[in-house]
Amino acid sequence: MERSNDQVANLLQEYADLIAITGGDAFKARVYEKAARSVGGYAGDIAKMDAGELRRIPNVGTSIAAKIDEFLRTGAIHQLEELRGKIPAGVRRLTVIPSLGPKKAVMLYHELGIDSIESLEGAIRAGLLHDLHGFGAKTEENLLHGIELMHKAGERVDLGVGMSAAEEIVAALLQVPGCERCVYAGSLRRMKDTIGDIDVLATAREPAALMDAFTRLPTTGEVIAHGDTKTSVRTVAGLQVDLRVVPADSWGAALQYFTGSKAHNIRTREIAVHKKLKLSEYGLFDVTTGEKIASTDEADVYGMLGLPWIPPTLREDSGEIEAALRGELPRIVAETDLRGDLHTHTNLTDGLASLEEMAAAAAERGYAYFAITDHAPELYMQRMTDEKALAQREQVRKLDGAYGGMRLLHGTELNIDPEGDVDWPPEFLAGFDLCVASLHSHFTQPREETTRRLLRACENPHIKIIGHPTARVIGRREPVDADWDTVFTACARTGTALEIDAFPERLDLPAGLVRRASGKGVLFAVDSDAHAVPHLANMRYGVATAQRGWLTADQVINAWPLDRLLRFLQADRP
Known part of the structure; x- marks a missing residue:
């Protein structure tokens, strides 16, 4: 619940x-x-x-x-x-x-x-x-x-809302007697930015009993259709959820079929046809003999097509089939690769937890390093001052290493003003371990002005990360208009990382732009932008966006060891 x-x-x-x-x-x-x-x-x-x-x-x-x-x-x-x-x-x-x-x-x-x-x-x-x-x-x-x-x-919801609903439903169904396996599939398993409906797959000894239990869950507001193999409901929050109970020996094929995008599935079926095979949600069959040659394991289905297992986040027909056939599918970054978080807030500005609470929670996640980056003074509602920033720095230095040896870094999230300037002068910025700079206003500037604004921030030697670069809020604010290829070229030249903000309402930089920027040699930081302890868990959504952008761990600076990260943060500073 x-x-x-x-x-x-x-x-x-x-x-x-x-x-x-x-x-x-x-x-x-x-x-x-x-x-x-x-x-x-x-x-x-x-x-x-x-x-x-x-x-x-x-x-x-x-x-x-x-x-x-x-x-x-x-x-x-x-x-x-x-x-x-x-x-x-x-x-x-x-x-x-x-x-x-x-x-x-x-x-x-x-x-x-x-x-x-x-x-x-x-x-x-x-x-x-x-x-x-x-x-x-x-x-x-x-x-x-x-x-x-x-x-x-439309009726789409952000990834976090969809995930919360799906995990609650799957957990409840797994408790139903006779339910053997149950997972979410579809666009949610591919971790798309927004979700239209939720696909759930299950195997069960008594499918009818599982279907009945599904219609009676506390989350169910309306039963749309009730059948032996598929039941659709609308949750009390308005999300449609489709439950399919599949035969146990078709599990792998069904999972492959109901996860991939339509375009990805067309490509895999074409490969099957060329091999004189037939691929469906029931399995991979020999066309001549009708023999089922793969079905129970998803990796086996891909393997019999001559492909490695393709991570769900890549299954969009955006080049993953070709890369897999060439043996060039990247080893995409995983959440376990991350060694720290470089953009977080405390109750000194608009966060809800103290520095100590945030640091302790980060240490529990096994991080080797953790940055506090409270807002700078031009975001006037947060009432930051030079004195507050310096006092926090002293507190960070005292607590450094106190949480299982985790390195605490003192940073700030600067505001990029309409001209591209930031809150503090260079001599004050030099005292921070890292500076994130973000757009917090003037979102409707013309393309040329927004581009120039971002370029000036990239040129600032103290700024190492551009936070939530497009400033989008999914469903509420469109991305700013900028010449992104010019921005990406500048970031690669200046060594400025672009953030993938893990808040489900942001997921910014979006995956499509991540891949474009990656092609120009840009580095990235996957950050939680946490304003409270529970927000630290949002990191998985940022990692999923990085995966959808085909990033490897080496392209993500907070997957680096501490010494390499510190060299990056200090590079080219005056």
């Missing part, structure tokens, strides 16, 4: 949104937003905590702790239910549109009766917003662009 922490965090965020929508105290709304972030990022399980223990969570006071305790005991928060009753659900949905805040959403509802994204789009195109205060031509253009982003996303 979904973590209690996540459930409560979502409810507290909804409470904050409804306070804002109903014209409540803005300060109170911000208090609940902060509490939502703290609860969602809290490492402990709040389901096991009483009201007194809940109050020890940062930003959770007596009133909020009481509401959380009420939910944990009763499954509801009565004050939230009261607020929900005042506003149609569609109005809150409007606030999901980029650039549309709660006040404007309420105005649209009261003035024009707009209570859905569809009715808002129709009203804009009909010119009904022209006479509303604060809704000029530019606002309308931004709203339509935001709606377009949502339409593009």
Whole structure:
């Protein structure tokens, strides 16, 4: 099931949104937003905590702790239910549109009766917003662009949401008596950025019993189709999940068939035809005799086609078949190759955990090194100062080696301003072990200006990593427009690594651009950008994106031994 922490965090965020929508105290709304972030990022399980223990969570006071305790005991928060009753659900949905805040959403509802994204789009195109205060031509253009982003996303969810749902369902099905094997397949096993639906494969002694259990899971909201070999449901969160129960002796073939993209599967079937074989989800057969020659093991299926086993993240028909036939398939980076994390935050700025808590959690992951990179002062909301940065540096130096010998590095995440400059002068930057520089504003600059901005950051000898380079937020903000080939050439020349930010909402640099940059000799850092202890586990999504970009461990700087990494970080500094 979904973590209690996540459930409560979502409810507290909804409470904050409804306070804002109903014209409540803005300060109170911000208090609940902060509490939502703290609860969602809290490492402990709040389901096991009483009201007194809940109050020890940062930003959770007596009133909020009481509401959380009420939910944990009763499954509801009565004050939230009261607020929900005042506003149609569609109005809150409007606030999901980029650039549309709660006040404007309420105005649209009261003035024009707009209570859905569809009715808002129709009203804009009909010119009904022209006479509303604060809704000029530019606002309308931004709203339509935001709606377009949502339409593009459709009913797809980011990789993290899909993975959480799939792992919960698979774990539940494995507990059903008679279930022998159960895994997720499809685009989720290929670790695509977004997931439309979830494919689950299983073998079972009694398929009908497993299908029945599937329809009764707590996650199931609606049964779409119920059959002997395939059942489809929609979860309470709206995701379609298809469960297929396959014969045990077809397991390998089914896993291969239901994992690969359509284009990848066409290529493998073509290879089979040329070998006078037939490949399906049931197995690999000799066309002449009808004999099944491979089916139980996925690697055997590939092997009989004359191919090595191809990692699921590569199965997109993007050259993997040709590389496999030539014996040139790369040994792609794995999560176990990573020796550290080079982009993380603490509660000195917008993180939720202390430096000590983050370091201890990193050490538990077996890291050899770990960098703290809190925000720099130009991201003014974080209130960073020179004095705070220097005090943190002293704390880092004192704790260095205290966590199982793990090396602690003191870094910063700088802000690349519209001209390409960053927060601190060179003499101050020289004191950091590493500097990550990222775009945090002015996302709509023209291509030439954005490119020039990124190039200036690359030319800065103190900047060794460009963080989340495209600044995209999946489904909410499109990537910045830049001449990426020019940027990649500059990164290769200056020795500036590009980050693959592992947050499922970012996965930035995206896999397609990773592969392009790799071809120009660029190095990469796969980082969690963690703002809380649980975020450190997001690293697997960043690694999957690196795999989809065909990266090897040698191309990822935080897969390097410490001495090699330090030489890289110090290279070419004044």
